[in-house]
Amino acid sequence: MLNSEFTVQFYKYPDRLHWRHAMVRLGDDEHGVWVGMRSGGTVQRGAEPPIAHPHAFVSVISEDGWFIPIFTPADPRFTVYVDIATPVTWSSDHRVEAFDLDLDVTVGPDGQVSVLDEDE
Numbered sequence: 001m002l003n004s005e006f007t008v009q010f011y012k013y014p015d016r017l018h019w020r021h022a023m024v025r026l027g028d029d030e031h032g033v034w035v036g037m038r039s040g041g042t043v044q045r046g047a048e049p050p051i052a053h054p055h056a057f058v059s060v061i062s063e064d065g066w067f068i069p070i071f072t073p074a075d076p077r078f079t080v081y082v083d084i085a086t087p088v089t090w091s092s093d094h095r096v097e098a099f100d101l102d103l104d105v106t107v108g109p110d111g112q113v114s115v116l117d118e119d120e
């Protein structure tokens with residue numbers, strides 16, 4: 001259902017809570033389910049208190065992909081952040097879960113590509 005609340009929950013293997021994003025479902029297409037968050041939306045890492053994310057972003061969730069891209073054109077650090085993760089599990093129509101595999105790829109505003117957390 002469009003504009004319905006949607007939760008993206010990442011875990012660290014085997015079952016430790018990691019990042020959780022409170023998103024809104026924007027639509028579905030051949031790439032997957034598109035979700036978005038307005039600036040100031042809630043993100044939470046593990047059991048830490050939720051925080052307001054400073055930038056709006058959109059993401060697409062593919063059922064069989066080993067990655068979840070996040071597009072944040074207003075973020076001065078990166079415009080694309082790709083979380084390398086296991087394929088998602090749908091625990092309900094409004095919640096998707098995946099295990100973060102620690103390796104991340106970013107694209108900065110200048111187009112520079114970086115690989116993060118290779119040592120993990």
